[in-house]
Amino acid sequence: METKETIAAQAVLREKNRLHRRRRRVVYIKKYLMLFFGALIAAIGLEIFLIPNDIIDGGVVGISIMLSSVTGYPLGVFLILLNLPFLYVGYKQIGKSFTIATAFAVCCLSFWSAYFGPMPSITNDFFLAAIFGGIVDGLGVGLIIRAGGSLDGTEIVAIILEKRMTFSVGEVVMFFNLFILSSAGFVFGWDKAMYSLVAYFVIAKMIDVIIKGLDESYAVMIVTDNHEEIAAALLDRLGRGVTLLHGEGGYSREQKKILYSVVTRLELEKLKEIVSENDENAFVTINAVHDIIGGRLQKRSIH
Numbered sequence: 030m031e032t033k034e035t036i037a038a039q040a041v042l043r044e045k046n047r048l049h050r051r052r053r054r055v056v057y058i059k060k061y062l063m064l065f066f067g068a069l070i071a072a073i074g075l076e077i078f079l080i081p082n083d084i085i086d087g088g089v090v091g092i093s094i095m096l097s098s099v100t101g102y103p104l105g106v107f108l109i110l111l112n113l114p115f116l117y118v119g120y121k122q123i124g125k126s127f128t129i130a131t132a133f134a135v136c137c138l139s140f141w142s143a144y145f146g147p148m149p150s151i152t153n154d155f156f157l158a159a160i161f162g163g164i165v166d167g168l169g170v171g172l173i174i175r176a177g178g179s180l181d182g183t184e185i186v187a188i189i190l191e192k193r194m195t196f197s198v199g200e201v202v203m204f205f206n207l208f209i210l211s212s213a214g215f216v217f218g219w220d221k222a223m224y225s226l227v228a229y230f231v232i233a234k235m236i237d238v239i240i241k242g243l244d245e246s247y248a249v250m251i252v253t254d255n256h257e258e259i260a261a262a263l264l265d266r267l268g269r270g271v272t273l274l275h276g277e278g279g280y281s282r283e284q285k286k287i288l289y290s291v292v293t294r295l296e297l298e299k300l301k302e303i304v305s306e307n308d309e310n311a312f313v314t315i316n317a318v319h320d321i322i323g324g325r326l327q328k329r330s331i332h
Contacts, residue, residue: 063176064134071169071180072141078162080104081150083217085225086166086232087206088181089115090138095216104146105139115182122189130178131185138180155221159228166228167235175240241317245294248318251304252276253311256286262303263288267296291318 075086075094083098085091093107112135120128152158170180179185183205210229214222253259260271274287292300297315304311 060130060176061133063172064130064178065137067169067172067176067178068134068137068180069141069169070172071166072138072145074162074164074166074169075104076142076145076148077151078158078165079228080146081148082153082155082158082162082224083213083221084155084159084162084228085210085213085217085221087209087229088183088202090180091206091209091213091225095212098216104142108135108139108142112182115185118189119182119185123185127177127179130176131180134173134176134178134180155224156227159224160231163228163231164235167232168239170232171236171239174236246291246318247294247297248316249288249290249292249297249300250274250314251288251290251311252285252313253288253304253308254286255308255311256288258307259304259311260288262307263290263300266303267292267299269296 075090078084079086080094085094089108089111093104093111096102096107097104112131116128116132116135119131150158152161173180181202183202187202187205206229210222210225213225217225251259256273260273263269263271269290269292272289274289276285276287277283278285290300301313304313
């Protein structure tokens with residue numbers, strides 16, 4: 030027979046499993062809502078600013094815009110057809126979750142493009158169209174990337190090639206887009222190709238803002254003999270927690286204390302000042318971080 034303790038333990042386990050399933054549902058709902066609205070925003074940038082002025086984005090979206098203009102078929106048709114082989118490769122090589130999210134985002138963009146387009150442009154100034162179209166489109170694409178998806182099949186190829194070549198994902202994507210954006214010169218004229226380059230640059234920068242945030246953070250590692258003084262100063266003057274790591278010199282075998290902390294861009298110079306005041310010989314490394322989950326103290330004024 031089951032004891033009361035066993036029954037209670039099973040009840041606790043069932044409750045934990047229920048809460049876990051609930052959290053997963055909430056995460057999935059938030060993820061696909063972000064993909065849905067990201068595609069909506071990207072479609073607005075394309076259909077209201079870029080496409081009416083014959084300015085294209087990079088990747089599969091750019092190819093689809095040119096094919097739609099030449100053939101007269103809807104943009105959404107080419108978005109889905111051209112991405113199908115990339116989605117198949119992504120499913121085989123990268124994973125199910127990423128592929129499903131990307132397929133959902135592409136279908137949503139196709140739907141919104143059909144819903145909005147064709148539309149008259151808000152502005153006939155090509156430069157303004159490239160700037161504001163890039164901002165809006167980049168905002169939507171950034172949301173999609175944050176949610177774990179993509180709109181561009183060439184990124185899937187770039188991720189796969191990165192494992193087999195020395196080039197980064199960004200370099201491979203840029204290589205593809207140089208040919209795609211150059212092709213816009215033959216379809217729409219070379220002035221439009223140059224405006225497309227401007228739009229692509231704005232889109233890339235906007236994606237960085239969405240992924241990294243406006244208030245960029247930095248992970249700092251400090252190798253010092255005065256770890257107690259520096260840790261106390263960081264906590265008191267910046268309000269930042271510090272993790273103490275134990276290290277050893279590779280040559281001298283001397284035991285070292287290493288401080289690890291995360292600060293914002295505005296706090297970085299103050300951190301350098303604090304370290305310099307307490308240990309001029311401290312060794313400091315600084316790396317940008319894109320995302321932080323938990324573990325942050327309440328922000329204090331810098332003093």
